[in-house]
Amino acid sequence: xxxxxxxxxxxxxxxxxxxxxxxxxxxxxxxxxxxxxxxxxxxxxxxxxxxxxxxxxxxxxxxxxxxxxxxxxxxxxxxxxxxxxxxxxxxxxxxxxxxxxxxxxxxxxxxxxxxxxxxxxxxxxxxxxxxxxxxxxxxxxxxxxxxxxxxxxxxxxxxxxxxxxxxxxxxxxxxxxxxxxxxxxxxxxxxxxxxxxxxxxxxxxxxxxxxxxxxxxxxxxxxxxxxxxxxxxxxxxxxxxxxxxxxxxxxxxxxxxxxxxxxxxxxxxxxxxxxxxxxxxxxxxxxxxxxxxxxxxxxxxxxxxxxxxxxxxxxxxxxxxxxxxxxxxxxxxxxxxxxxxxxxxxxxxxxxxxxxxxxxxxxxxxxxxxxxxxxxxxxxxxxxxxxxx
Numbered sequence: 270x271x272x273x274x275x276x277x278x279x280x281x282x283x284x285x286x287x288x289x290x291x292x293x294x295x296x297x298x299x300x301x302x303x304x305x306x307x308x309x310x311x312x313x314x315x316x317x318x319x320x321x322x323x324x325x326x327x328x329x330x331x332x333x334x335x336x337x338x339x340x341x342x343x344x345x346x347x348x349x350x351x352x353x354x355x356x357x358x359x360x361x362x363x364x365x366x367x368x369x370x371x372x373x374x375x376x377x378x379x380x381x382x383x384x385x386x387x388x389x390x391x392x393x394x395x396x397x398x399x400x401x402x403x404x405x406x407x408x409x410x411x412x413x414x415x416x417x418x419x420x421x422x423x424x425x426x427x428x429x430x431x432x433x434x435x436x437x438x439x440x441x442x443x444x445x446x447x448x449x450x451x452x453x454x455x456x457x458x459x460x461x462x463x464x465x466x467x468x469x470x471x472x473x474x475x476x477x478x479x480x481x482x483x484x485x486x487x488x489x490x491x492x493x494x495x496x497x498x499x500x501x502x503x504x505x506x507x508x509x510x511x512x513x514x515x516x517x518x519x520x521x522x523x524x525x526x527x528x529x530x531x532x533x534x535x536x537x538x539x540x541x542x543x544x545x546x547x548x549x550x551x552x553x554x555x556x557x558x559x560x561x562x563x564x565x566x567x568x569x570x571x572x573x574x575x576x577x578x579x580x581x582x583x584x585x586x587x588x589x590x591x592x593x594x595x596x597x598x599x600x601x602x603x604x605x606x607x608x609x610x611x612x613x614x615x616x617x618x619x620x621x622x623x624x625x626x627x628x629x630x631x632x633x634x635x636x637x638x639x640x641x642x643x644x645x646x647x648x649x650x651x652x653x654x655x656x657x658x
Contacts, residue, residue: 323352325352326352328651329352329354335644336628337635338518338613340515340630341358341630342360343542345647346553347625349623353543355542360541361543362514362515363513363514363541364612364614365526365539366629367612369538369615371535372570372605375570375584376566377492377534378413378481379565379567381481381484387481391411392410396483401455406421407454409462410422410459410463411463415470416586417583417586418469418470419465419468421463421468424470426532427453429445429453432444432445438519440528442531442536450479466575471532471536475533475534479532489534493538494506494507500563505541505544506539508533508537511526512539514526515631516631518611520635521632524611527610545627546627548616548627549618550625553624553625570585571620586605592653593653594653595654600652603619604645608633609633612631612632612633613634616628618648628640
């Protein structure tokens with residue numbers, strides 16, 4: 270989200286281009302000393318243990334140097350090796366992820382499909398009151414359309430901007446409730462058949478989170494924790510804005526914790542460096558202990574389902590882009606960026622090279638920011654030279 274644009278929980282800007290970066294500021298907690306790549310000193314309070322220099326160390330430094338916030342955490346994994354670099358925060362400090370939350374919502378959908386509780390092609394009309402189904406082609410929208418940004422819904426729900434004005438610089442989504450979401454749907458008209466084109470939509474993925482949590486009979490954060498976060502060992506990750514986290518900043522000013530009650534599936538998650546490392550590891554190699562359902566879901570979210578403008582492909586929430594490796598072969602990166610009124614985030618991985626990178630900082634996106642673009646390029650370069658290709 271850019272501070273000069275309508276409030277969005279980390280809209281998908283193109284991190285591979287020279288323009289349009291999406292930097293989310295994450296508040297510095299001051300909890301814990303600087304943690305160099307590969308150490309865990311700030312996790313448990315023990316004395317840091319020196320580790321040999323790694324080929325991942327310089328790339329982590331490069332990304333951290335582009336961070337606009339006073340706190341930054343960068344994680345890289347490649348071919349079984351992993352490194353952390355945390356400054357102004359510990360490896361357990363929570364940062365707001367903004368739209369990177371959408372990748373978890375997509376995983377929650379894939380998990381429900383793997384359980385047999387839902388189908389990718391289930392129409393949303395079967396899960397909504399008749400009066401809430403969008404006009405036009407709204408009755409053709411499926412769950413997979415929501416997750417792949419091909420539903421044809423607008424970026425933001427009708428009526429949200431008006432409600433956002435009083436809290437535009439702090440919590441623009443705070444007054445948009447779950448009840449407002451259903452009303453906004455009833456005011457929406459889908460003008461083209463779903464599946465025809467990719468159109469990024471916070472509205473759509475936020476609705477997906479609502480439908481999945483309603484089906485499970487519990488709030489989104491609770492369902493996500495029960496079905497995804499806890500089974501994968503992501504113990505620091507939470508949607509609760511009341512738990513300790515870094516303090517976000519916008520143009521150098523502290524911001525309150527992000528609240529997005531009506532669209533939590535679009536941008537409510539907080540996570541730590543050590544949880545993001547774990548997330549990348551399970552995406553690259555779904556572990557047996559996760560169970561067959563989650564292993565199936567982790568593979569499912571990486572399958573391309575639509576082609577975006579410019580040739581990129583959309584998976585379930587993740588965007589996929591093809592690059593050329595050092596040896597001339599092709600490889601694909603899956604990535605997502607995010608932002609809130611105080612944080613910037615990026616996460617991406619390359620299955621072929623067994624490489625992943627995530628980066629968070631506690632400062633909002635700016636038009637001239639390079640944090641997300643630097644993170645993306647670093648991931649691309651690490652994947653291009655990976656010896657395990």
